[in-house]
Amino acid sequence: MSCLKLGEQLQRLREAKNMSREELAQQMNVSRQAVYKWENDKGYPDIQNLLKLSEIYETTIDELIKSDSTFQDKINIDGDKKKDADEEMLHPGFYIGIGIIFLGIFLGLIFGNLIISTALNIVGTLIICFYKDILKLFRDVIKDFNQQ
Incomplete structure (x- = not known):
């Protein structure tokens, strides 16, 4: 799974647990559409949802995100925005x-x-x-x- 994007990895982990998107969404307290977006790289889960996903899938956040450079870039951009806001x-x-x-x-x-x-x-x-x-x-x- 080392070369998978976050969405592909989330989908494979969910399928390995024999869970439907609906079941995962209920367990996560999010909509089924949110799970769909995450799994199709149309959006990313926030840090709280990443924590929940790592618990459900019994993995670490690092293992979830380290192979998805797009997601890592998004995290870096958000960090830069926060830095800009601090310097404001x-x-x-x-x-x-x-x-x-x-x-x-x-x-x-x-x-x-x-x-x-x-x-x-x-x-x-x-x-x-x-x-x-x-x-x-x-x-x-x-x-x-x-x-x-």
């Missing part, structure tokens, strides 16, 4: 926005003007939330300007 908080817009918020608080305290403080706090919050969108907007405007 550390983009320059976060620090710029925090700086503007503190500047607003500082100027509000110095001048006793609540309007300046509120306005800068709103601008800082918007920069934190929409930094990448603001950069894209500026790049598009500059690109359009240079094309004219």
Whole structure:
């Protein structure tokens, strides 16, 4: 089974246990269609379902997935997305926005003007939330300007 895709391996293991897709689906608390998708490489089980499958088929997760390079690539891509999400908080817009918020608080305290403080706090919050969108907007405007 070392060269099988995950779906083929899942189907062979199920058939070796003399189980129907319906029986497996009931045991896994998923739909019969989910089992069909897994076995035909139209989708992949999540980690909890992989754990259940490894218990049912009395094998390890490693044995299930190590021969399917497509599935391994998907896992790596999902890991990269998580890494990007972790770094999302550390983009320059976060620090710029925090700086503007503190500047607003500082100027509000110095001048006793609540309007300046509120306005800068709103601008800082918007920069934190929409930094990448603001950069894209500026790049598009500059690109359009240079094309004219």
